Amino acid sequence: MGVPVAIVGATGAVGQEMIKTLIGRDFPADEIRLLASHRSAGKKVEVRGEELEIQELTHDSFEGIKIGLFSAGGSISKEFAPPAIKAGAVVVDNTSAFRMDENTPLVVPEVNPEAIAEHKGVIANPNCSTIQMVQALKPLYDISRIKRIIVSTYQAVSGAGAKAVFEMQEETKALLEGGTFERNIFPYQIAFNALPQIGQKDAFQENGYTDEEMKMVNETQKIFSDPDIRVAATTVRIPVERGHSESVNVEFENRITVDEAREALAAFPGIVVQDDPDNQVYPLASECVGKYETFVGRIREDLSCETALNMWIVSDNLLKGAALNAVQIAEKLV
């Protein structure tokens, strides 16, 4: 017997990857119900050689559904998680709506799978930039506690949705042709630029950090169940379509050598070590697209602190950073 699954936000960039990932990993779904806004209802999507029609999301959409994968924005999750739960489904939510709710587990299956059992109807998928970082830090944390993380990100535009990808492409074309371009998504030119702002106008909190930066702080502490991990984040959007890169400096309680780190990382589920500087081998956003793994390289002892390491962590933000992690949680539920 299979599991009936609903995807909320089936037409979005992440929703589309959720469908592909369910199929790609042979998830035992006997139904994949595609839900989206009124605007998309009636559209057809091919799934496993079958034409599936997108249905309009309503409070009655979840009859018979056992797992709901949500990725249609926080307000949609807040409104439609309760009726989904009432209908008997467990919600795996990719938005930030429930992440810091104390009754909601925040899960990266390789890091804190045990938290899943504590759910009360909703399990939250962490933010994309957090997931790949904590996944790569977990095998090191198992060797020595982490005192402090200083991270600067190089984030792909697909994290802001399919329209953002389109905007970057069109703006790039316009600039190359010497033309002009009217943008809708990003506050400034994203083509050939680096924006130290993830999120919209209201992205900045009173302490000067963006929501995205504070997610990396709060979610990391919650996932590791360790409020003593100190995190300073600078999150930056760059003109990459897909694949987040992160420059991470981690200070441990005890010294971990580069060789120990490589060994622990290579043995960890879902991590691929790409670290051979002499042959110019290191993780690249362009190479991670469509892959399930998180890639780690440029591992080196921090010259400024003997118990710290620097590393470069890359993963497909739509897969491990979103759809794959959600499907992995669903797999654990089954």
Added chain:
Amino acid sequence: MGVPVAIVGATGAVGQEMIKTLIGRDFPADEIRLLASHRSAGKKVEVRGEELEIQELTHDSFEGIKIGLFSAGGSISKEFAPPAIKAGAVVVDNTSAFRMDENTPLVVPEVNPEAIAEHKGVIANPNCSTIQMVQALKPLYDISRIKRIIVSTYQAVSGAGAKAVFEMQEETKALLEGGTFERNIFPYQIAFNALPQIGQKDAFQENGYTDEEMKMVNETQKIFSDPDIRVAATTVRIPVERGHSESVNVEFENRITVDEAREALAAFPGIVVQDDPDNQVYPLASECVGKYETFVGRIREDLSCETALNMWIVSDNLLKGAALNAVQIAEKLV
């Protein structure tokens, strides 16, 4: 009476900016002698409404020259600085050839102008990524000594020369059109990507750091005359034509508040504070092009260390990062 100036590497990206900067700042040059390789000799460049012919660089090129601005690669500097000095010129060298030589001052005029007087014929211009960082850190260092710097860079392709800019543009076009592209400069795709490697095949040292990263360590210590400043750098090339951005975390001996930092930075020569998160105001590579200043924003207290600050530092890598800094040194010499 004016000063006769020679530009070595006059046809390169930096050489071209040196000519513009000399003119733009009314440098009192009564001659600007343009020197380049045999290949470029005979080409004409318009300077102040006058056609100047590029001359072939030889050991006899420096007769009568008082200041030689060199930017044609380290081996050219090593070969041609001695004959230039013999002819009576002072060499301001933009390559890495003499930077760490103990008899050569390494100068950012706003930071350590006093070092100029110690020169023995050559004054070195620091690396582009170092210049903008130390310039922005100097007014803060004057408040409290710096213990540790953790920096991740977002560097423009023009730092690798005019051919690298062309390669990025052509590769971007090819990728947008679904075509292919054969690259010559970068080890991997630079369009829509982030390369955690600055420099060529031999960029990596035994400790896993690139030369560019170690320049940020060694040059920062030398410019501040403070070997106790600890620096950990990760230098990354991104698809930006011009303008380096840097995410910098600085730990001070004593706490400096955000307001104190803004005030000290705003009062410092060549620094512009662009830091109003509520109105989405922060430095951008796209906005710094052609400007002499270094722009600083996103200044915030480090949540992971109470004596540290995070900031975002942006400057035109061809100007303050190269040509302008060299011309400023020449101005101090006059």
